[in-house]
Amino acid sequence: MPTQAIYTISDMRNLAEDVISMTFIAPEIARSAAAGQFIHIKCGHSRPLRRPISISDVSGDKLTVIFEVRGAGTRWLASRDIGRKVDILGPLGHGFGDTFSGGIIVVGGGIGAAPMLFAAKAAKRKAHSVTAVLGFRSQANVILTDEFDAVCDGLVTTTDDGTAGLRGNVSAPLEELLNTKKYGAVLACGPKPMLRAVAEMCAIHKIHCEISLEERMGCGVGACLVCACLMHNGERMSRVCKDGPVFDAKEVVWNG
Ligand SMILES: Cc1cc2nc3c(=O)[nH]c(=O)nc-3n(C[C@H](O)[C@H](O)[C@H](O)COP(=O)(O)OP(=O)(O)OC[C@H]3O[C@@H](n4cnc5c(N)ncnc54)[C@H](O)[C@@H]3O)c2cc1C
Ligand code: FES
Structure with a gap:
């Protein structure tokens, strides 16, 4: 069951320009959160709609999110300080599966790397071998590589302009990797074109693939249908907030 409560910011730091890691003391949410789930944050009294942000890590009573400042809501959140309180609802949504046989590849694009750290740690706890493939625009946007390096058996970083890691994207x-070995699953979060490329590659290699989708949200709990997307070969709609945000890549209608 999700909890709605006021939680205290216990840590906050900049990982890159306009990218902030924020940790809350939120025992009820931290104890029940699964990789791929998100929290819904109230960003000030003047904004009735909460902002969805993926959970990037949990440790004991604490949970960490990593967010990019994009508009008024995330700017408000970035202006809070350690010790301030924030209204949070969570954990919400359906996260990544955790019963795979074989090694796992986690793929993160840009800020989409954040939830994949939690996914990598969860897979590692299940004794999977975990390889991370992370893609960023440029060196200035690279985040979390030390954290992934500490958890994963292998790490490949790419940048579009070649200023860090391999030049190009994650493809x-x-x-x-997929040509070299048979993996149990590929789990991914990032921009839609990247997710589509990952899903198509996994389909060719017949590897189970789960992706985390981003959609504009209202309620975050499945009631308002703002986040409904055409899925399942176009046969029915799914709510990204409740049925996702993580979906089997085979269910996604990419042009829908
Ligand atoms: C399941 C999920 C997980 C997410 N996890 C992260 C994360 O870990 N880190 C991160 O930086 N961002 C994440 N996002 C995107 C984040 O929710 C938006 O960047 C944020 O809501 C923007 O709010 P704003 O007020 O700053 O921007 P504005 O553009 O001013 O927002 C206006 C409205 O649009 C909505 N909105 C704007 N952009 C998005 C978007 N991309 N997705 C969904 N709603 C949006 C806002 O919630 C708000 O209702 C996630 C989105 C979803 C759906
Ligand atoms: S945001 Fe309301 S149903 Fe998904």
Whole structure:
């Protein structure tokens, strides 16, 4: 069951320009959160709609989110300080599966790397071998590589402009990994074109693939249908907040 409560910010730091890691003391949410789930944050009294942010890590009573400042809501959140209180609802949504046989590849694009750290840690706890493939625009946007390095058996970083890691996007190193070994699953979060490329590559290699989708949200709990998307070969709608945000890639209608 999700909890709605006021929680205290216990840590806050900049990971890159306009990218903030924020930790809350939120025992009820931290204890029940699963990788791929998100929290819904009230960003000030003047904004009735909460903002969905994925859970990036949990440790004891604490949970961490990593967010990019994009508009008024995330700017408000970024202006809070350690010790301030924030109204949070969570954990929400359906996260990544955790019963795979074989090694796991986690793929993160940009800020989509954040939830994949929690996914990598969860897979590692289940004794899977975990390889991370992370893609960023440029060196200035690279985040969390030390954290992934500490958890994963392998880490490949790419940047579009080649200023850090391999030049290009995640597709080439992912393809190389899939050509080399049979993996149990690929789990991914990032921009939609990246997710689509990952899903198509996994379909060709017949590897189970789960992706985390982003959609504009209202209630966050399945009641308002703002986040409904055409899925399942176009046969029915799914609510990204409740049935997702993580879906089996085979269910996603990419042009829908
Ligand atoms: C399941 C889920 C998990 C997410 N996890 C993260 C994360 O870990 N880190 C991160 O930086 N961002 C994440 N996002 C995107 C984040 O929710 C938006 O960047 C944020 O809501 C923007 O709010 P704003 O007020 O700053 O921007 P504004 O553009 O001013 O927001 C206006 C409205 O649009 C909505 N909105 C705007 N952009 C998005 C978007 N991309 N997705 C959904 N709603 C949006 C806002 O919630 C708000 O209702 C996630 C989105 C979803 C759906
Ligand atoms: S945001 Fe209301 S149903 Fe998904």
